[in-house]
Each structure stands twice: as structure tokens, then as C-alpha cells.
Amino acid sequence: MTRIDVQGLTKRYGPDTVVDDLSFTVEPGQVTGFLGPNGAGKSTTMKMIMGLAAPTRGSVTIGGRGYRDLPVPLTEVGALLDAGAVHGSRKAYDHLLSLAVSNGLSRGQVGEVLARTGLEGVAGKRVGGFSLGMRQRLGIAATLLGDPQVLIFDEPVNGLDPEGIRWIRDFMRSLAREGRAVLVSSHLMSEMAQTADHLVVIGRGRVIADTGMSEFLQTNGVSSVLVRTLEPGAFARRLTAAGATVRDGRESSLVVSGMTSEDIGRLAVYHGVALSELAPQRASLEDVFMELTKDSLEYEGATAA
Incomplete structure (x- = not known):
């Protein structure tokens, strides 16, 4: 089984350290969410x-070898870092065929990935339209051409409809169930909460958390x-x-922490206060992420008065 091993990774551009002694692994059989504020170093790491x-x-x-040492990289790792990186006048089938041929893969692979990503009906259409x-699906199809065991996706859901x-x-989850190692970065916390099994959270180029999703919420989430x-x-006041x-919640409710x-x-009984609702809650992934990374923000918006 193939995994990604990152060990002591550091990247400097002049005096700026973008990635600072980063270490983590992306294991097969699970989706690893790669999270961090803007400027945290996620894209540079990828x-x-x-x-x-x-x-x-x-x-x-990747599987014990550097990317440049892989004899046929597309058969080892597939990556979608920019869905727009394709010539608009090229047809979807031709785009995938050129990738397959240049990597010594068969034409049959093109048809298979088009079918798996639901693009068979538009295979003959130009990507510019x-x-x-659809561009995201085409990019994902390209990552699957060589049937790799490692897949990397940078913000794959940006700008998409529900x-x-x-x-x-669902597609990411299916890839992990096949035993592949899947690394996904995203700013959509609600989506990561439903997709990732494991989380690697970084801030200012350093690891803040490297743990399973449930452990992350239990350890960092405040009830x-x-x-x-x-x-x-x-x-x-009581x-x-x-x-x-105590803080104000929606519709005149109170959100209380520090008390069961x-x-x-x-x-409430002691003071004769009638309660219409009393419901324990767990912090969401977004709440925990914002609290954990608040000291790592590169830019912070002003709070409305």
C-alpha cells in the first residue's frame, strides 16, 4: 500500500519561510483533509x-520514492492542483488521450475514466465550453488515468453547486474505500467534516494538529x-x-459553556426559571478550526460594530 511521507519539510523564499519543518503522513484507505488559513503553506506543500x-x-x-524518481508518475500519483490548466479549444477526449499517450497508457483508459466521472456524453465537446x-470532473478523470494509489486534490469543490x-x-470517499491514499485541501469546513477521516491542520507553515476527525473534535471542541x-x-446573569x-444565540436563545x-x-429549578429548551451541543469543525487557527491568520477582517 502506497502512502505519502512528509519529513521536516521547509520552504523559504528569500527571508520568508512559507513551510516550516512540516512532517505528516497520508495513509492509504482514508481521506486526509489538509486544512489551514490562507497563506498557511498548503499549496506550496502540495x-x-x-x-x-x-x-x-x-x-x-510517495511509496518511498521522490516524485522525480517515479518511472511513470501518473501510475503512482494523480493530482488536481488547477482545474483550469487545460487548453480550452481541446476536446475532453483529446485532452485525456494526450495525457495517456505521453505516459505510455492505453486508449482504453480514457474511456474508463470518462465513464467513471460521468463525462462520456461530453467527451467530444471542447473544454472551453x-x-x-465539468472542468473539475475532467481534472479528476486525468488524475485517474494511470490508476494511481495516491491522489491529491487542491480545493476541488471551490465554486461548485451543491x-x-x-x-x-462521494467520489473522494469511494477512492479511499478502494485503498487509495487521498489528500484533499479545502476551505469548506462543513464539507471536510463529511469527507475526511483524518486531518492535518497547519498554520504559518507549521503543523497545528495531525489526528483523526473524531479525536480532533473531541480534543479541541468545547461543549x-x-x-x-x-x-x-x-x-x-444567574x-x-x-x-x-454565556453568549447570545439565535432567536433569543443562550449558548452556555463551562456548565453541564x-x-x-x-x-433553573432553584431560581424558579422555566426552560423551554435545554440541548447539549458539540462545536462544529468550523468552530474548532477557527479557534485553533486564530493566532495563525495572515489577514483578519475587522469585526462589525
Whole structure:
């Protein structure tokens, strides 16, 4: 089984360190989500994995070898780093055929990947007329030409409609079930929560977290309790006095942390406060990600007054 090994990877451009002593592995049989704020070094790391940028220090191997040492790279690793990197006047079939022929692959592979990505009906159409979703599918088809065991996707769902996002999510999961190692970067936290088995989170070029999805949420997620009452302001003061942290939620609800739902219920009974809702909640992947990376943001928007 083939995996990606990143060891002590560092990349500097002049005085700027973009990737700083990065180490992680992408294991076969699972989708690894590669997350980080803008400027964290995700795209640079992916370029170094693919041999498009030389590391200042450290190493990256795919199945124990560097990308440049792979005899037929497309049969070992497929990567979609830019869905727009295809000539618009070329037909979809011809684009894939040129890739297959240049890598010593059979014409039959072209038909197979077109079928698997749902592009058979547009194989004879020029790519310039494709929607963004169709271009993404074509890029994914190209990554599969050599039936590689390692697949890398950089922001594959950007700009897609819900149907396209769902298709790509299910497709990534199916590739992992086949025993392939799948590395995916994305800014859509809700999508990563449904797609990734494992997470590698980086900030300012360094690893912040490298763990399974459930462990990541359990370790970093802060539980809260949603509370509704006819007297939210008064009960919020009671909760704060008892040591809880309270913030306003939607529709006049209270979001309480630092106190269990049982303790909140007892406090309400003691003070004769009627509760219409008392619901424990877990932090979402987006909530945990934002909290974990808040000190690693390159740019931060102003908060509205």
C-alpha cells in the first residue's frame, strides 16, 4: 500500500519561510483533509509533493520514492492542483488521450475514466465550453488515468453547486474505500467534516494538529448547551454568577459553556426559571478550526460594530 511521507519539510523564499519543518503522513484507505488559513503553506506543500517546487530542507516521498524518481508518475500519483490548466479549444477526449499517450497508457483508459466521472456524453465537446463542475470532473478523470494509489486534490469543490460538491465528496470517499491514499485541501469546513477521516491542520507553515476527525473534535471542541427561556437576560446573569460563560444565540436563545446541562437545569429549578429548551451541543469543525487557527491568520477582517 502506497502512502505519502512528509519529513521536516521547509520552504523559504528569500527571508520568508512559507513551510516550516512540516512532517505528516497520508495513509492509504482514508481521506486526509489538509486544512489551514490562507497563506498557511498548503499549496506550496502540495507543489513540493509533486516536484513542482524544491524544498529548502526536508523530504517528501510517495511509496518511498521522490516524485522525480517515479518511472511513470501518473501510475503512482494523480493530482488536481488547477482545474483550469487545460487548453480550452481541446476536446475532453483529446485532452485525456494526450495525457495517456505521453505516459505510455492505453486508449482504453480514457474511456474508463470518462465513464467513471460521468463525462462520456461530453467527451467530444471542447473544454472551453465546460462549466466549472465539468472542468473539475475532467481534472479528476486525468488524475485517474494511470490508476494511481495516491491522489491529491487542491480545493476541488471551490465554486461548485451543491450537486457538484456532493458528487466530489462521494467520489473522494469511494477512492479511499478502494485503498487509495487521498489528500484533499479545502476551505469548506462543513464539507471536510463529511469527507475526511483524518486531518492535518497547519498554520504559518507549521503543523497545528495531525489526528483523526473524531479525536480532533473531541480534543479541541468545547461543549456548549443551548438554553431557551422567556427571561433570557435575567437567567444569563444567574448563569454568569454561577461561573458559566454565556453568549447570545439565535432567536433569543443562550449558548452556555463551562456548565453541564444538568447543572443548568438545577440552577433553573432553584431560581424558579422555566426552560423551554435545554440541548447539549458539540462545536462544529468550523468552530474548532477557527479557534485553533486564530493566532495563525495572515489577514483578519475587522469585526462589525
